[in-house]
Amino acid sequence: MTAGARDSRGKLTFLDHGITPSVTPEYVNPGEINPMPKMRVVQVPKAGADFEVVEREIPDPPAGHVRIRVLACGICHSDSYTKEGLFPGMAYPRVPGHEVAGVIDETGAGATTWRKGERVGVGWHGGQDGTCLTCRRGDFANCPNAQISGIHFDGGYGEYMIAPAVAVARMPESLDPAEAAPLMCAGITTFNSLRHSGALPSDLVAVQGIGGLGHLGIQFARKLGYKVAAIGRGPENAVLAQKLGAHLYIDSAATNAAAELQKLGGARAILATAPSSKAMSLLIDGLGPNGIMLVVGATADPIEVAPTQLIRGKKRIQGWYSGTATDSEDTLRFAEMSGVRPMIEKFPLAKAAEGYAHMMSGKAQFRAVLTT
Numbered sequence: 559m560t561a562g563a564r565d566s567r568g569k570l571t572f573l574d575h576g577i578t579p580s581v582t583p584e585y586v587n588p589g590e591i592n593p594m595p596k597m598r599v600v601q602v603p604k605a606g607a608d609f610e611v612v613e614r615e616i617p618d619p620p621a622g623h624v625r626i627r628v629l630a631c632g633i634c635h636s637d638s639y640t641k642e643g644l645f646p647g648m649a650y651p652r653v654p655g656h657e658v659a660g661v662i663d664e665t666g667a668g669a670t671t672w673r674k675g676e677r678v679g680v681g682w683h684g685g686q687d688g689t690c691l692t693c694r695r696g697d698f699a700n701c702p703n704a705q706i707s708g709i710h711f712d713g714g715y716g717e718y719m720i721a722p723a724v725a726v727a728r729m730p731e732s733l734d735p736a737e738a739a740p741l742m743c744a745g746i747t748t749f750n751s752l753r754h755s756g757a758l759p760s761d762l763v764a765v766q767g768i769g770g771l772g773h774l775g776i777q778f779a780r781k782l783g784y785k786v787a788a789i790g791r792g793p794e795n796a797v798l799a800q801k802l803g804a805h806l807y808i809d810s811a812a813t814n815a816a817a818e819l820q821k822l823g824g825a826r827a828i829l830a831t832a833p834s835s836k837a838m839s840l841l842i843d844g845l846g847p848n849g850i851m852l853v854v855g856a857t858a859d860p861i862e863v864a865p866t867q868l869i870r871g872k873k874r875i876q877g878w879y880s881g882t883a884t885d886s887e888d889t890l891r892f893a894e895m896s897g898v899r900p901m902i903e904k905f906p907l908a909k910a911a912e913g914y915a916h917m918m919s920g921k922a923q924f925r926a927v928l929t930t
């Protein structure tokens with residue numbers, strides 16, 4: 559592609575294509591003179607298939623939607639739902655990606671919240687129906703008909719995406735898009751669950767797991783004013799955990815982590831990020847009075863707990879998923895104010911398959927991010 563001019567919508571001008579004077583105008587197909595502008599996206603052609611880098615026409619946003627020029631998109635483990643077809647009723651081809659940072663490129667009719675050029679993000683929650691009983695109660699995050707970015711509509715593994723205006727969050731100017739992107743899922747999940755945990759500043763909060771979610775959970779917990787215990791397996795993460803803001807590190811391979819938490823009075827909240835139901839089960843006895851275990855690491859095998867473990871001390875186990883666009887906006891603003899940032903490894907869009915494999919291998923240094 560030549561570095562020619564684009565109009566305000568990114569459409570290519572005539573000169574971009576170098577149509578030469580030797581082509582007489584009457585034989586020029588108008589589509590060749592000013593073809594629909596194209597974008598590259600990375601799609602999953604069908605469940606379980608390899609990623610494909612393809613060119614598509616840049617779509618116009620329908621009413622109530624915006625077009626976003628994607629600057630960065632995080633690669634999340636939940637993208638495997640799209641890759642492997644784990645979500646019922648998925649349509650293919652589908653572009654994954656629900657950790658999107660970009661710029662408003664065009665607005666559809668009625669999408670008056672947003673203006674062109676504004677920096678924004680899109681997360682997992684891709685909008686609600688607004689009409690069901692849950693929505694009428696104002697609980698949009700729990701709408702049973704909620705759309706999911708990259709699952710119900712094409713997500714951020716591309717140069718552009720279309721998003722419902724209600725799914726868009728404002729991104730502060732000072733945030734690097736590649737660092738903002740993981741905050742749209744891993745960030746909001748840890749921040750939003752912690753801030754609703756009931757733990758107050760100075761309370762003991764444990765963060766189990768020091769991976770993609772946990773390394774953000776530790777930072778958010780510290781900046782929210784908690785006393786932070788990081789829990790990992792083995793001694794190797796101790797230095798990193800303290801660098802991220804943990805006041806203390808508990809090696810669950812060498813000690814009984816629940817007993818260690820009890821020595822400190824019991825945790826007011828345990829943010830369980832590592833996807834191990836066994837590890838979560840072993841930590842329940844680390845909860846203090848009115849303590850809550852926030853389950854964000856997704857597994858399908860059961861957590862084991864006896865009712866008596868919960869009754870005494872009125873303890874709870876609660877699942878949590880990310881939140882709505884305004885929760886994302888709060889997360890981004892808090893990250894900007896407090897300096898919380900993900901640790902990332904960047905991959906160019908064309909290497910999405912490599913980045914995804916790297917993330918699935920567990921070798922990514924916390925979050926892999928695609929950049930366009």
Ligand SMILES: [Zn+2]
Pocket residue numbers: 634635636637656682743744
């Ligand atoms: Zn995610």
Ligand SMILES: [Zn+2]
Pocket residue numbers: 686687688689690691692693694700701702703704
């Ligand atoms: Zn609803």
